[in-house]
Amino acid sequence: MKIRLIGLCLGLSAFSLIAQEAIDAEKLNKQLKQLQETFEKQQAEMKANFEKLVREQQSQIDALKKQLEASTNAPPGAAGRPGAGIAGGAVTPEQLRELNEKVAAVVQAQTKTRFSYRSKGSDLTGSDRPGGFDVFQRSIELNVAGSVDPFAKGYAVINATAESATGEATLGVEEAALQTTALPWNLELKAGRFFGEFGRLGYIHDHELPFVNRPLVLDQYIGGESKTDGAQVNWLLPVAHYISLSLGAGDQFGDDPNNPGTFRHFSELNFFGRLSTYFDLRPDWQIEGGISGLLNPKAEDRGGALLQPNGVTTFTERERRLAGLDFKLSYVPLLNNQFRGFTWGTELLYSNNRYRVDPDGIPSTGDEFNDHVGSFGLYSYATYKWTRQWSGGFLFDWVQNAQNNHDQTFAYSPYITWALSHWNQLRLQYTHTDHNAASGLHPDDAIYLQWAWIIGSHAHGWQQR
Amino acid sequence: MKTKFLRTLSLALVAIAAFGSVPARAAKVRVVATLTDLADFAREIGGDRVDVYSLATGIEDTHGVPMKPSFVPVLNRADLLLLVGFGCEHAFLPALLEASKNPHIQYGQPGYVDCAQGIVPLEVPKSTDHSEGDVHPYGNPHYMLDPVLAKTAIQTIYNALVGAAPQYRADFTRNRDAYLKKLDAKIAEWEQALKPVHGLKFVSYHNHWPYFASRFGLEYFGTIELKPLVDPTPRHIEELISAMKAEHVPIVVREPQFPEKVPSLIARQTGATLVKLPIMPGGVPHTGTYIEEIDYIVHTLIAAAPK
Numbered sequence: 001m002k003i004r005l006i007g008l009c010l011g012l013s014a015f016s017l018i019a020q021e022a023i024d025a026e027k028l029n030k031q032l033k034q035l036q037e038t039f040e041k042q043q044a045e046m047k048a049n050f051e052k053l054v055r056e057q058q059s060q061i062d063a064l065k066k067q068l069e070a071s072t073n074a075p076p077g078a079a080g081r082p083g084a085g086i087a088g089g090a091v092t093p094e095q096l097r098e099l100n101e102k103v104a105a106v107v108q109a110q111t112k113t114r115f116s117y118r119s120k121g122s123d124l125t126g127s128d129r130p131g132g133f134d135v136f137q138r139s140i141e142l143n144v145a146g147s148v149d150p151f152a153k154g155y156a157v158i159n160a161t162a163e164s165a166t167g168e169a170t171l172g173v174e175e176a177a178l179q180t181t182a183l184p185w186n187l188e189l190k191a192g193r194f195f196g197e198f199g200r201l202g203y204i205h206d207h208e209l210p211f212v213n214r215p216l217v218l219d220q221y222i223g224g225e226s227k228t229d230g231a232q233v234n235w236l237l238p239v240a241h242y243i244s245l246s247l248g249a250g251d252q253f254g255d256d257p258n259n260p261g262t263f264r265h266f267s268e269l270n271f272f273g274r275l276s277t278y279f280d281l282r283p284d285w286q287i288e289g290g291i292s293g294l295l296n297p298k299a300e301d302r303g304g305a306l307l308q309p310n311g312v313t314t315f316t317e318r319e320r321r322l323a324g325l326d327f328k329l330s331y332v333p334l335l336n337n338q339f340r341g342f343t344w345g346t347e348l349l350y351s352n353n354r355y356r357v358d359p360d361g362i363p364s365t366g367d368e369f370n371d372h373v374g375s376f377g378l379y380s381y382a383t384y385k386w387t388r389q390w391s392g393g394f395l396f397d398w399v400q401n402a403q404n405n406h407d408q409t410f411a412y413s414p415y416i417t418w419a420l421s422h423w424n425q426l427r428l429q430y431t432h433t434d435h436n437a438a439s440g441l442h443p444d445d446a447i448y449l450q451w452a453w454i455i456g457s458h459a460h461g462w463q464q465r
Numbered sequence: 466m467k468t469k470f471l472r473t474l475s476l477a478l479v480a481i482a483a484f485g486s487v488p489a490r491a492a493k494v495r496v497v498a499t500l501t502d503l504a505d506f507a508r509e510i511g512g513d514r515v516d517v518y519s520l521a522t523g524i525e526d527t528h529g530v531p532m533k534p535s536f537v538p539v540l541n542r543a544d545l546l547l548l549v550g551f552g553c554e555h556a557f558l559p560a561l562l563e564a565s566k567n568p569h570i571q572y573g574q575p576g577y578v579d580c581a582q583g584i585v586p587l588e589v590p591k592s593t594d595h596s597e598g599d600v601h602p603y604g605n606p607h608y609m610l611d612p613v614l615a616k617t618a619i620q621t622i623y624n625a626l627v628g629a630a631p632q633y634r635a636d637f638t639r640n641r642d643a644y645l646k647k648l649d650a651k652i653a654e655w656e657q658a659l660k661p662v663h664g665l666k667f668v669s670y671h672n673h674w675p676y677f678a679s680r681f682g683l684e685y686f687g688t689i690e691l692k693p694l695v696d697p698t699p700r701h702i703e704e705l706i707s708a709m710k711a712e713h714v715p716i717v718v719r720e721p722q723f724p725e726k727v728p729s730l731i732a733r734q735t736g737a738t739l740v741k742l743p744i745m746p747g748g749v750p751h752t753g754t755y756i757e758e759i760d761y762i763v764h765t766l767i768a769a770a771p772k
Contacts, residue, residue, distance in 0.1 A: 180569075220642075241538065242534040244534075278533070278534035286531075334531065335525065336526075336722050339723075421595070421695050422694055423697075461563075462561075
C-alpha cells in the first residue's frame, strides 16, 4: 500500500513535472518566436537600411562616374579643363572658372597719367605738351581678346588719349586684328589694324615701356607706335635654334597716315619686316637681336608739307626708307627673377627718306627738287630691378632730324619705378634734352611722375617678354 | 647685286621650308613639361621611349619661369605638353604656346595635357578681383605637393603617353605600375613619419602648401605675402608675428625663390625655426626627383618640429 502510495505520488509529481515542462516549453516557444520575430524584424530593418545605404552610395558612385566621364571625354574645346568632376552645389568650381575666364578675357583696362614740369615752353622745345606744370591723361585703354573659332583669335585695343590742343579725350581704335592660330608650316597671319613688327619697342604699347616717354628716334622716324592697317605673316623657322621672320604690308606705318589720294598703287603701300634671333649665354643671361626694315616706295605726302626751322622751306616725303638694328641683353635669374633683373636694350635706326624740297615754300615755282636725307638715331637704356617693387635705370636718346641730319637732339633720362603691385606702378623720371644750334630749339629739363594701373586680366604677351 | 642677293635668300628660305618644316616623326615621344615634377613622372613612365624636356630647372618660382625664346623651337617640335594647370603657368605658358606655332599642343588638343584633370581644387576664389592679389581663378594650383593627388597627375600623363604612342602601352603600364608601387610605399612612410607632428603649425612665404598640409594633417597658419604676388606690408608682418606668438607657430617656411630677409625676421621675433623647402624637384640640392623632394620636405619639417 505504502509502495502504491509512493508510486502514486511519484506519478503525480512526474505528471505535474511533465505538465509544468509542457507549460515552460510553450512559454519558451513563445519567447523564442517573439525573439525570432524581433530578430527578423531587426534584420529586415537592417537589410532595408543597408540596401538604402548601398543604393545611395551607388547613386553617388554613378554620379561621380558620370562626372569623371564628362571630364575625360569632354569635347576638344573642353578637354583638359581641370576640376570638371567636382560634385554638385549651386555653383560648381567649373562654372565659376568659366565665368572667371569669360570675365578675364573680356575686361582689361589700363590707364596712364603723367604729371610733369618742364622748364621751357613748347614753342622752345618742339614738344606737343606745354611747358611748366602739366597733367596729361595719356591713355586709357580697353583691351578685348578671345578666340574667334578654332583657327583664329581676335583682339582689339580701344584707346582714349587727351588731345594736346584741346585737352579733350579722343577715342580711337589702336589695334583690332585677327590672328590665325592653326596655319601649317609654322606660319601665322595677322590682319587688320595692329602694331607692325619693327625693332623692339616700336610695337610695344606706351604703358608697357620701361620708361615714361617713347624714345625720340621711334617717335620721329616711326611716328610713335608702329601702327599699320594691313597684314603681317610671321614664320618661325623650322630649325632647332630660335629664328623668327615677320613680313608685312600696310597702308600706313606709325601715326601719320599716307595721303589716301584717289587711287593707291601697290608701290604706295608700306612694306616692313623683322628677322630676330636669340641666344642663351648662360642660364641666367640672354641676348636677343634683330634687324628690321621699312620701305614705302612712293610715300604720298605723309605728314603733309613739313615746314623747316627757317620758316620758309618745306619738305614733302616722297619715299620712306628705314632700317633698324636692335638687341637686348638680359639678366633673368632663374631662382628669383621676380625680385632681381637687369636689361640693357639698344636700337639703332637709319632713315633714308626722299623728299620733295621746296626752298621757298610756294608750290610750282620751279625751284623744287628731290633730296635723299640719311639720318641716324638710337636709344639705349639699362634697367636694374633690385626688389619685386623697385627698379631703376637710365635712358640715352640721340636722334638726327630725318629731314636735316645736322639737327640733332640728345636726351638723358634717369628713372625709378615703384611697383606697388603687379598692376599699379609709379615712375619718376628726370629728362634733360639738348638740342644743337641747327634745330633752333632750346635745352630743356623736365620731371615726370607717371602713374599707370591695370584692372582685369593682365597676360604677358610674347612681344612684351 | 640686289637681285642675286634676293634670289639666294629666296632659295635658302625655300630649302629650309622644304627640308625643315615637317620634322620627321621621331620614334621617341617628345614631351615638354612645364615643371620638373611632371618631367620626372614622364621619365618614370616613359622610360627610354620618351625624350623629356622641362622648361623649369627646379629652382624657379612655379609662376616665374622665364619666357626664353630658346623654348620656342622645343615646344614647336613637342608631341605632348604637360602642364600643372589651374592657371599655375599663366605668366609664361600662353605666350610661349602662341609663339611655338605647334597646333598639336594648343589648348584643347590631345597634346595639351592638363594634369589637373580629375583633381578637386582647393581655394577656388569667388572673384578674381585684384584686391585679392594675383589669385588663380581655378583654385590653388600647388596640388603637386600632395603625393596622393600627384598619383592622379601620373595617371593623366600615362593616358597621354599611351594616346601618343599606343605601341608602347605595355612598357608604359609596367613603368607606371612600378612607380606607383614605389610611390605608395613612400606615401605610407611619409604619413607614418608625420603622424607624431600632426597639427604642426607653420607659415610660408607664398600660398604653396594647402594641399600638403591637408594630406598630412598639418595646420597651415598663414602666408608672409599679403596676398598672392603682393609683398607684405609692415602692418601685415606685425599682425602675423602677433598671431604666430599667440598660437605658438613653431615653423616658418621659405621657398627658395623668395628673399630671406622677412621670413628670417619673423622667425627671429617669434622664436620659430626657419626652414627652406623646395616647391618642385631640383629646388634645393639632392631633390632631383619627386620622391627625393617630398622626402626632403617631410624630414626637414620633422627635424624642425618642437620635440
